[in-house]
Amino acid sequence: MPSSSAMGGANTHQRVRDGLSRRITLLAGLCAGSAAACLSPHARAAGGMLTTGPNGDQGYEPAGAFEIVADFYGPGPSGVVVTExxxxxxxxxxxxxxxxxATLGELVQGRVVPWPxxxxxxxxxAEPADRLMSVHGMTLDSQGRLWAIDDGKLAGQPLSPGAAKIMCFDTGSGRLLHKIILKSPALLPDSHMNDLRVDLTHGSQGTVFVTDSSFGHSPALVVVDVASGQQRRVLAHHPSTQAxxxxxxxxxxxxxVYNPDQKPRFVVGGADGITLSPESDRLYYAPLTSRKLYSLPTALLANPTVTEADLGAAVRDEGEKGTADGLATDSKGRIYTTNFEHDCILRxxxxxxxxxxxxxxxxLSPDGIFCTATHVYCTLGQWNRLASFNGGQDKRRPPYHLIRFPIEGVAAYNAEQG
Structure with missing residues (x-):
């Protein structure tokens, strides 16, 4: 989810809605307002894909086949993972x-079940170090274990010692496998540990890469060796991590328009979206308040002897990717990018x-995004409608959606053709 120092506490209306926090509607199959029903006849093309531009939709009509997997009332969703x-x-x-x-939940038969x-x-x-405070980005590693970044921040309160941490769970048993408390100097008082990816090809037990988008103006990447717990803050002043x-x-x-000297009017932040190549040899990341995508070799990032200057020199500008928050990679190395400006998801x-x-x-505000073998899942948080960006008026309109769409287009058939 995007970060901003302006994301303050809830207003009265939101607190009332929070009483519905565990009410969730799970929809089976394609919902009435999704999939092909969303498309106008002229907007469909062969293979079930949409044609846009001068010869088709001009960019205003719904496009693509997607399902609403779940509707949420109460708290807005952010990170999402789906097991095999x-x-x-x-x-x-x-x-x-x-x-x-619940700050972390499993969707079970129409309920958000607190998990683990x-x-x-x-x-x-319980002490902040001994419970989940505010779960944000999540991912599965190549062994199917769930990793979550707990940014540790409660609205209207300072960050408590031990609150910001990396947690790893066995999805079968719910057993906690790893807990790494984030500390200074990797952690700053205004840190917003936003999302993470886990590379099991470097380090004896793997390496975790975290984006700190910052609640202030101090974004960076954080690199954590799982075995030792050693953590480093890198590229804190490099353009690739900055708003x-x-x-x-x-x-x-x-x-x-983003002006760092003024109170934000929309969700802003530094390094936010993050994803790995299928082979875990390259890390892709992007600031929220930027249209650029960047990448680095994971071998360099995971090596604590590599200097900051050498890391900066190795950053590759991958070009523009739009106004992306979440990033995810499929098995073919294609990167899915959320886009809060055009209410869409790109590949x-x-x-x-x-x-x-x-x-x-x-x-609206597509946020957490996750690829399975066949589908892409994404949470829609309506974060730009928070009261802090709208003169104290909460303009969000539940339900918040979890959607999914197929990675490959649906085949098209015509009985009149041989």
Whole structure:
């Protein structure tokens, strides 16, 4: 989810809605407002894909076949992972709204079940280091274990010692396998540990790469060796991790400009989206308040002897990718990028070209994104409608959606053709 120092506490209306925090509607199959029903006749092309541009849709109509997997009331969703067996886990951070529901939950028969346990996922009097405070980005490693970044931040409260951490769980048993408390100097008082990816090809037990998008103006990448817990803050002053002053985006028809000296009017931040190549040999990342995509060899990032200057020199500018928050990679190395400016999700092909996968006015603030073998899942948090960006008025309209769409287009048939 995007970060901003302006994401304050909940207003009265939101607290009332939080009483519905564990009410969730799971929809089986294609919903009435999704999939091909969303497309106008002239907007469809062979193979079930959409044609846009001068000879088709001009970019205003819904595009692409997607399903609403779940509707959420109460807290807004952020991170999402889906196991090979189809279990779905979702994170509900508390840094924008300090809600009383689960911060990490599994979707089970129409309910958000606190996971891995009530004691860890729900608010309690336990020490911040001993419970989940505000789960944000999540991922599965190549062994199928669930990793979550707990940014540790509760709305309206300072960051407590031990609150920001990396957690790893066995999805079968829910057993905690790794807990790495993030500390200074890798962690700053205004850190917003936003998302993470896990590389098991470097380090005896793997290496975790974290984006710190910052609640202030101090973004960076954080590199953590799992075996030792050693953690380093890198590229803290490199352009590839920074929010771009003067960046302008049109969000729900409103032109908005980022000025670091003014209170943000929309979600802003530094290094945010992050994803690995299928072989884990390259890390891709992007600032939220930027249109650029960058990458680095993981062998360099995971090596603690590599200097900051050498890391900076190795950063590769991958070109523009739009206003992306979340990033995800499929098995063919194609990168899926959320786009909060155009209410869509794009796919960056290995040759640098892009495909429009889905576009719909309901795709507001697409956030956490995850690829399975066959589908891409994405949470829609409506974060740009938070009260902190709208003069104290919470303009979000639940339900918040979890959607998915097929990686490969649906085959088209015609009975009149041989």
């Amino acid at each position: 067996s189809g279990r779905i886990f979702v994170g509900f951070p508390r840094h924008a709204v300090n809600h009383k529901g 346990s009530v004691a860890l996922s729900l608010p309690s009097g 771009e002053a003067g960046f302008m985006a049109v969000v729900e028809g409103v032109p908005l 960056r092909n290995v040759d640098g070209t892009f495909d429009l996968m889905v576009h719909d006015p309901r795709i």
